[in-house]
Amino acid sequence: xVPTGRTAGRLGVVRRTPLRSPLARAIVPVAAGLAxxxxxxxxxxxxxxxxxxNGERVTNLGDRTFQVGSVERVAEQIRAEGPIxxxxxxxxxxxxSIVLDHTGDTPIAGWRVxxxxxxxxxxxxxxxxxxxxxxxxDCTGRDIAVDDLARPLDVRPLVENERTLYIDLRGEAVSTxxx
Numbered sequence: 189x190v191p192t193g194r195t196a197g198r199l200g201v202v203r204r205t206p207l208r209s210p211l212a213r214a215i216v217p218v219a220a221g222l223a224x225x226x227x228x229x230x231x232x233x234x235x236x237x238x239x240x241x242n243g244e245r246v247t248n249l250g251d252r253t254f255q256v257g258s259v260e261r262v263a264e265q266i267r268a269e270g271p272i273x274x275x276x277x278x279x280x281x282x283x284x285s286i287v288l289d290h291t292g293d294t295p296i297a298g299w300r301v302x303x304x305x306x307x308x309x310x311x312x313x314x315x316x317x318x319x320x321x322x323x324x325x326d327c328t329g330r331d332i333a334v335d336d337l338a339r340p341l342d343v344r345p346l347v348e349n350e351r352t353l354y355i356d357l358r359g360e361a362v363s364t365x366x367x
Contacts (some may be wrong), residue, residue, distance in 0.1 A: 234362070256288065256353040263295035270322050271334050273304055276357070285314065286343055288355065289322075289334050299345035301355065304339035306330070309338075 207213045256262055256272075266272060271289040285304035292298030305313045305325045313327035315337060321336045344355040 206351070213327055231253050242328060252356070252358040254355040255359065258271075259295040259347055259351060259353045262353050263290045266290045269320055271302075273317055274345060275304075283313070284340075284343075286340065287317075287334065288345065294349055299347065299353065301340060301345050302341050303333065303340050303343075305338055306332055306336055307338040308336075 201361045202324050207216055262272070266289065271287045273285060275285045287302040287304050289300045289302065290298050291300065303311065304315055305311050307314060309326065315324035315332060317324050318331075324332050324334065324337065326332055342357070344356045346356050348354060
């Protein structure tokens with residue numbers, strides 16, 4: 189029996205229309221859930237379509253500068269083991285692997301960056317470093333020095349506060365750290 193009047197201590201009367209058949213009690217909640225998820229999918233799809241409607245390709249996947257570390261630590265590492273190869277810090281297609289080199293006695297100056305392919309070849313001819321040296325072997329088997337690698341115009345080493353080394357991937361004309 190459903191109470192119709194107010195009773196002390198109760199908030200009120202709740203009237204509901206029960207689903208009478210077992211089939212209705214099984215199907216109605218499932219159908220309501222499916223309708224909810226269909227509506228959620230539709231809203232998400234419309235939002236994605238609206239966001240991507242401009243058709244502009246965006247490849248800004250991260251920072252345009254890469255922090256390498258302490259100039260003293262990195263210079264010592266290069267002195268002991270040779271230049272450092274960084275595989276493709278800029279583009280997701282893998283064609284811009286770079287080599288970081290340091291020359292000179294002071295860790296603040298003398299930083300240089302090269303692409304990891306010979307200057308007289310294209311980016312498909314990646315050079316492989318001979319471990320622990322400043323020498324490389326290119327795709328044809330030639331032995332080449334680090335100075336024979338291609339010099340990029342859009343990647344530069346930067347020293348900040350005479351302590352931290354960065355690689356600038358912006359491609360803008362900025363002052364470089366001695367290189």
